[in-house]
Amino acid sequence: MQQLLFDFISKYISLTDDEKNVLLSLNLFHSVKKGTILLREGQKTNNSYFVLKGCIRSYYLIDGEERTTAFYTEMEAMTPACALSNTPSDYYVSCLEDTMLTISNSDMTEEVNGKFPKFDIMCRMFSAEMLAKQRIDFDEFKTSSPEQRYLNLLQKRPDLLQRVPQHQLASYLGITPQSLSRLRSRLVKK
Template sequence: MNEIRNFIEDITLISDSDWQFFSSKLQEVKFKKNTPLLKIGEIEKHLSFITKGIIRLYIPKDEFDLTFGFVFNNAFITAYDSLLTQSPSEYQIETLTETILWRISNKDLQEVYEKTNSGNIIGRKMAENMFLIKSKRELSLLSQTAEERYLDLFSNRPELLQQIPLKYIASYIGITPQALSRIRKRIT
């Protein structure tokens, strides 16, 4: 649980009393590899922090899934749009490896926002960070070629290429596995 406090304190200082209140609401949950955390049509009920594992966000399709995000250790994960609106999710979230999460329910999260001094600051800064990640991804899809996206991914997130099946990476950069294979051959 120290990872969570360290992560939060990189954003803003949190008093011991605020931390005690927040951490008392957290529940540790362990998942096996390839376990769905949220399916299409379900409403997100938690904000989770990954202390171990890799999680994928995707839209399932008949031919191949449309992967649009990966989240790793020491980061928060949620279907944020579903959590905010309490409406059914339009995508799925699943573990790609054995995963350990610390979860807080949406109800408890709202209580943390209401009763702590640092809760709203942390929530705002996390929302801003999620927006920047999403914006960067959208811009890369609009302004870069598939090869440029792959090279960018390779240089910025090499752990993706070592731990995630190539079919998911291909989907993430917006191409077929065959097209990714051709790009990889051309590069090497």
């Protein structure tokens, strides 16, 4: 499991055994049961998450309805906005499946990055890459119809359609569950 993290890091920087041991001493790795809520609306945290195996999901509670905005699966990272702004969270984060992940907080990041400046470089590269990827996702969302967005998801993350309940996918696509159901039956007829 730890090797998964090291493999990921090696895409950006190379680690000495010494550096690996510092990471291992931090007690980063956690196993979380399906349904566990990692972060609640109104709660403060400065945790960051990195999914090694499984899936976590962020959602807002609007008029009593869950509105799912993101899924994070294998080798994806999330830092809740509230962790940076130090304000109460606007949304929930929960585990969709039994999940293995790392949980780190800003103190740990400060400490490690202070000790090994190359971690700053990695974080910079990784953040910039995430920012660009998310920008493209946003652009595609804006320039597509719900149907195109569904077909796009089918292409890009077919696994999600298997592992995620329909109604969560719907709000992820920016539509109601009924519309998604209708849209799908429309596509089958074609």
